[in-house]
Amino acid sequence: MENSGLQNPKIELSTTWIENLAIEEINMNESGIVDLHEHLNPVHYLEESSIDFMNQIRDKIEFYISRFNQYRGQQTSGHIKIFKISNTVNDFMLFRNSLRLIFARRANDVISIAFISNGKDLLAPRLKMDDSFGGEGVHEIQAHVGPFNEITWRFHGEVVNMDAMVKHYLSEFIKQSAQ
Helix, strand or coil, X not given: CCCCCXXXXXXXXXXXXXXXXXXXXXXXXXXXXXXXXXXXXXXXXXXXXHHHHHHHHHHHHHHHHHHXXXXXXXXXXXXXXXXECCCCCCCEEEEECCEEEEEEEEECCEEEEEEEECCCEEECCCCCCCCCCCCCCCEXXXXXXXXXXXXXXXXXXXXXXXXXXXXXXXXXXXXXXXX
C-alpha cells in the first residue's frame, strides 16, 4: 500500500493556512463580504513569512545562546543577552560587551542584520576572511516570491540556509564581542 505522507510521523505539516481559510469562510458567512482574490496577493504571505522567519531565527539563536552561556559557567560578565525591541512585532538584538547584533524586519520582504558598537556605530558583519569588520553596512535578507506565492529568503540572490546563517552571525558576534 502506498504511503500518502499524512500517515508518516516524520513529516511536519503546517496547517495554519487551512485553518485561516476555515476562519475566513466563517467570517465571510457572518459578514456577507467575499474576497475571491486575496489568496493571489502575496502581501499577506510576505508578512506571515517574515514573522515566521524571524521567529525561527530567534528560536535558534536563543537555543545556541543558552548553550554558550551554560558552557561559560558562572562568569556572567561574558554572557550573551537577548532582548526584544519594543514597538515591533518580533525584532530582537543580542548584547555583550557594548556590542549589539540586531535583527529587524524593515519591511514585510526585508530583514536587516547589523552590529551596533558603543551604542552608535553601525557596523557590518564580515562575510569572508579578507573583509574588515564594519565594512559593507547593513546586511539584508530579502524575500523572493516564486510561483504559487512560494516565498524563499535570499542574501545577495542566493537562497538562505537558516542554520548556516545563524551559525555565521552568532560566531561573528561572539568573536567580535569577546574583544
